[in-house]
Amino acid sequence: MTGLLHPARSRRVGIVLLTGIGDVVHGLPLARDLKDQDPTREVVWVAEAAPAEVVRNHPAVDRVVVFDKKAGVAGARRLHDAFRSRPCDLTLNLMRYIKGAVASLLTGAPVRIGLPPSKTRDGASLFSTLSLSEGPWQHTQDLFLRFREPLGIPTSAPVGWDITFTPEERTEAAAFFTRVRAVAGGPIVGLVLATANRHKDWPAARYPALARALIEHFGATVLLVGGPSEREREAADAIRSAGVPVVDALGNSVRRMMTRVAGVDLLISPDTGPLHIAHALNTPVVGLFGHTNPWRVGPWRRDHDLVVDRYTDPGEAPDASRYDPRDGRMERITVADVTAAAARALGGRR
The missing domain is CATH 3.40.50.2000 (Glycogen Phosphorylase B;)
Structure with a gap:
């Protein structure tokens, strides 16, 4: 063929x-x-x-x-x-x-x-x-x-995603991040709060503690990235109810979400669209995987050290051929696990 x-x-x-x-x-x-x-x-x-x-x-x-x-x-x-x-x-x-x-x-x-x-x-x-x-x-x-x-294309040909923003999108994003950085001395860390499949979600109750840890350990400004779904809003409300200061960038514009992913210093995300957009845009990303196999659907050939993998059991070799979902694994990811991965990405900087 x-x-x-x-x-x-x-x-x-x-x-x-x-x-x-x-x-x-x-x-x-x-x-x-x-x-x-x-x-x-x-x-x-x-x-x-x-x-x-x-x-x-x-x-x-x-x-x-x-x-x-x-x-x-x-x-x-x-x-x-x-x-x-x-x-x-x-x-x-x-x-x-x-x-x-x-x-x-x-x-x-x-x-x-x-x-x-x-x-x-x-x-x-x-x-x-x-x-x-x-x-x-x-x-x-x-x-x-x-x-x-x-x-008829060589398998060794370069791989590029070429996600492209319009001049208007770049101008709007630059103005947004200028405002955010004006009051932020540390890195901007994006949090993605939910996926289209609740089995792939990290427990919403853990996001307040994670957001607080990012602020305390790294001096981060936490930016909420994603859509307007009910589960995303519930997780965002839980963070605010805990008194943790965040910048809410949730909304119904896919293009706006993409510019936010492009502008953060680090994205933390379960297995959903923004994670893969981050990879394509060369934005460092901490991937949270338990329900799905990160070696099949996680970051491709990069950031493996930032993946929190509870899909693969201890002693089990990474195997991209495994397709079956594993229920109940996202709950095994702790706040400490995610904070440690963020530290690897940010180099412990504050």
Whole structure:
């Protein structure tokens, strides 16, 4: 299957990666690969509304098409209409589930390359005209980079995420952090308080003690980073009720969240989108893992010394092929564990 992408037959290439934010981050290097291979090629990305914000302004993505899955048949019809006059020549479907397979079909591409059948569900691989070869589970980034083979791109090619902010976004973020640093003598540490899956959350009751420890040990200014979900707000309220001073940057703008992740000195996060955005932006990140495997979905090839890993048992070798979730493990992470990882990241500075 090596080198299927012939420039004369692939003027428009689609990438279907609908959700979540972390997965979309892992897909970004493929957009760069496609554009580096042929700068005149049109690269089109299909995503749901919130993850689509990660892709906006990316230098290698020419068009972002938002798929409203919740709209049902009407959403599928709108996606079909978006490609009716300009179908793709080839589409990469990076999704496991049937919704990604349907979206790839609606791009109109006669060639649709998907994940290995064993890595898909609900018959999604049946919609692919070609599938990657089988193999064990591996880090999500490594799995996605396997699409380089049918694209004819060397596996040793540089990997870049190229998250790009507009001048207006950079100006707003600079003004925000100027205000924060005007009253902060130490590092700015971002805290991500919840995920889309409560099993991946660190106990909310521990965040007040962590925020206090960051202030007392490192002279940190604590910045709350993330969205407006109920669990995030409950954790933020718990911190404030404990009398711990924090800067609240929670909100419903994905792009604003990304600029906050870019501007902090350190991010502390469970397994959720901001963690992977931090990695792509080269922001140091302490990852909190217990429910999911950090060697499969954690920071890729960097910051492993900052990962608090309660997924892997003592004496057990790190194994990216393990896919199964482990319930009840996030509760094993203590405030002292997280503070120690923060100290490694910050070098004990105050």
